Amino acid sequence: MTAPLVPDRPLAAVTGATGFLGRYVVAALAEAGWRTRLLVRQDPVHELWRGVEPEIVPGDLSDEGALERLVAGADAIIHLAGLIKAVDRAGFFRVNEGGSAALARATVTAAPGARMVIVSSLAAREPQLSDYAASKRAGEAAAIRELGDRPWVVVRPAGVYGPGDRESLALFKAAAGKLAPVLGGREARLGWIHAEDAARAIAALAARGAPCGEIYELSDARTDGYSWDEMLDAAAAAVGNRPVRLRPPAALLRVIGAASGWIARARRRPAMLTAGKVREALHPDWSCAAARQPPPEFWKPRISLAEGFAATALWYRERGWLP
DSSP, X not given: OOOOOOTTSOEEEEESTTSHHHHHHHHHHHHTTOEEEEEESSOOXXXXXXXXXXXXXXXXXXXXXXXXXXXXXXXXXXXOOOOSOOSSHHHHHHHHTHHHHHHHHHHHHXXXXXXXXXXXXXXXXXXXXXXXXXXXXXXXXXXXXXXXXXXXEEEEEOEEEOTTOSSTHHHHHHHHSSEEEOOSOTTOEEOEEXXXXXXXXXXXXXXXXXXXXXXXXXXXXXXXXXXXXXXXXHHHHHHTOOOEEEOOOHHHHHHHHHHHHHHHHHHTOOOSOOHHHHHHHHOXXXXXXXXXXXXXXXXXXXXXXXXXXXXXXXXXXXXXXXX
16 A cells, blocks of 8 residues: 655654554544555554555564664654563563664654654653553653654653543443442542544644654543543443442452463463553552643644543444443
């Protein structure tokens, strides 16, 4: 799949384009007038990309030649690729830190005038909690170090959800059942953002003239976040159910996470539930301050949690993912 060259349209090189958020970002870039070139393992097709004809570069973050072909002549580099689960700490760092550094080096070599948008995670704010969080923080630092004085911006989205997301599906399944676990304390705060809003922010920050050299957090208009009960209320309303709330002891969650991680390492197969993920879930503050959001003249979130959850639940049901 190769798009015709249109010299007067800027070119964005994208990693992680076939991931959940990546698919939305490619669509947002196209809507904003960008040409796109994607680093992928196979030719992608997705319903969000109707009318979008990206250039394709086969490869991954370990292929230096592919990275240079990806970024050559690009006006912006959007780095979304990374691991959310791995067998061990080394696996996370190999991709999330090493891959970020390799992409930045390729940018310096083949696209020295391009700005780089490093899409990280809110977890990077608390690197002590998990190997994943530490690797995302290290990936930010490695890319910035390699870029030197080239323009960059880091974005750390809060919990990203929306149609097509398999990670937040568990929340909606719990809300549709008889019992819904409440993992955090009553004072805990959780930030959320719809994938469309996050993608628009990333596209806006890729544009020439947007701020650079900053680390931004992305959330919806509720920058102070939601309590676990508010989040479950919204999910329950979206699926039309009223489950009984269950608050498992934190000690039990820690034991389950440790056991799951041990089994995953023994089998050499990555698991999503680990001791680190439990520490992330129990962390009391995943909110975002308004001062840490991108400047409002460049971007503002549009989709509320109630609206976004309702549309997401409907999408799941139309495809049989929810009863």
